[in-house]
Amino acid sequence: MRSHLGVPFMSRLESEEHKALAMDDLMHSLQQHCIEQGYPISFSTFVIVAQKYKMSDLLERTRAVQQRWEELADCYAANVAQLALKLGRAMVQEMKLLDARSILEAGCGPGALTLDMARLLKDRSVRIVATDITEAMIKKTSSIEFPCAVEVAQADAQDLSAFSADSFDRYVACLSLMLVPEADLMIQESFRVLSPGGIAGFTIWGDRKRSPIFTCIEEAYATCGHSVASGKRSNFYLADDEPALRDRFLKHGFRNVVTWHFGTVAEPFDIDSAMEFMRRTPMFLGLELPKDLETRFDEELRKILSKTFGEGIPLQIDAIIILCRK
Numbered sequence: 001m002r003s004h005l006g007v008p009f010m011s012r013l014e015s016e017e018h019k020a021l022a023m024d025d026l027m028h029s030l031q032q033h034c035i036e037q038g039y040p041i042s043f044s045t046f047v048i049v050a051q052k053y054k055m056s057d058l059l060e061r062t063r064a065v066q067q068r069w070e071e072l073a074d075c076y077a078a079n080v081a082q083l084a085l086k087l088g089r090a091m092v093q094e095m096k097l098l099d100a101r102s103i104l105e106a107g108c109g110p111g112a113l114t115l116d117m118a119r120l121l122k123d124r125s126v127r128i129v130a131t132d133i134t135e136a137m138i139k140k141t142s143s144i145e146f147p148c149a150v151e152v153a154q155a156d157a158q159d160l161s162a163f164s165a166d167s168f169d170r171y172v173a174c175l176s177l178m179l180v181p182e183a184d185l186m187i188q189e190s191f192r193v194l195s196p197g198g199i200a201g202f203t204i205w206g207d208r209k210r211s212p213i214f215t216c217i218e219e220a221y222a223t224c225g226h227s228v229a230s231g232k233r234s235n236f237y238l239a240d241d242e243p244a245l246r247d248r249f250l251k252h253g254f255r256n257v258v259t260w261h262f263g264t265v266a267e268p269f270d271i272d273s274a275m276e277f278m279r280r281t282p283m284f285l286g287l288e289l290p291k292d293l294e295t296r297f298d299e300e301l302r303k304i305l306s307k308t309f310g311e312g313i314p315l316q317i318d319a320i321i322i323l324c325r326k
């Protein structure tokens with residue numbers, strides 16, 4: 001298995017958040033470095049230290065995401081993967097898969113969409129490669145008995161340097177772009193590995209108002225006077241400005257960038273089933289719910305879900321599907 005540590009991408013970082021965070025440590029490291037080496041500050045020293053800092057910070061944040069998914073893998077595979085599959089299907093359905101010769105999947109999770117694509121393409125001569133950063137997910141995908149050859153590898157979607165440029169004509173990433181620390185790196189890598197004319201498809205968290213699955217636990221918890229880790233970037237952050245989202249892809253060279261919303265539904269009718277579903281989600285399992293709050297929390301959750309159903313919204317995830325061409 002490949003580690004994601006040997007990454008030559010630091011110089012491509014652009015986020016303002018990074019620059020601001022980096023500055024203090026950067027100047028300190030630079031000073032230390034110059035003292036240790038006994039030479040005056042030069043521009044190239046500055047660049048080397050800046051790159052070192054950014055790289056270690058990025059790796060740390062990437063590892064934190066990976067760690068979380070190592071813990072969530074079983075719960076996600078058992079309870080959410082089939083829901084995500086409906087979304088993945090809606091995306092690949094528009095990607096002219098039957099014309100594909102080589103497909104790279106990034107953030108494949110437990111491999112539900114990989115299996116679906118393999119079933120569809122089993123009689124064709126197509127190279128299918130499924131990747132994910134999380135070892136537990138890679139184990140799950142590797143254990144699937146695919147109906148045709150599928151390569152499974154551990155890789156960071158922000159650094160696909162194990163794969164040559166222009167080597168795939170389809171790139172698929174379902175529900176992972178909003179998780180990686182640097183979405184631009186992931187988009188840039190998807191562009192690099194695609195051959196000219198190739199199609200990329202991504203899905204991300206969409207409209208929070210139409211995603212009770214992602215919001216109701218936090219909301220019920222807040223009503224009980226608690227809050228889930230603050231200061232964390234919201235997974236809805238890319239969806240908040242859809243024209244800006246499309247611009248990110250255009251900026252990296254993609255054309256024909258289109259986005260649309262898709263709702264994937266867990267339970268359209270019944271509050272009791274919705275409550276049961278929510279208790280099995282990673283959102284609920286990640287909650288440290290004090291024993292004495294359990295009844296109150298259940299009541300609040302039930303109220304929120306009743307209101308949601310009352311507004312005609314099923315227990316669902318709203319996602320944005322993004323398709324584009326190199």
Ligand SMILES: C[S@@+](CC[C@H](N)C(=O)[O-])C[C@H]1O[C@@H](n2cnc3c(N)ncnc32)[C@H](O)[C@@H]1O
Pocket residue numbers: 062065066069080081084085088106107108109110111112113131132133134137155156157158173174175176179180
């Ligand atoms: C919400 S799950 C989606 C899994 C699968 N695509 C699906 O639709 O069921 C997100 C996946 O992204 C993976 N992931 C997170 N950060 C990643 C990264 N930097 N590179 C590759 N995969 C990553 C996680 O390990 C997890 O398997």
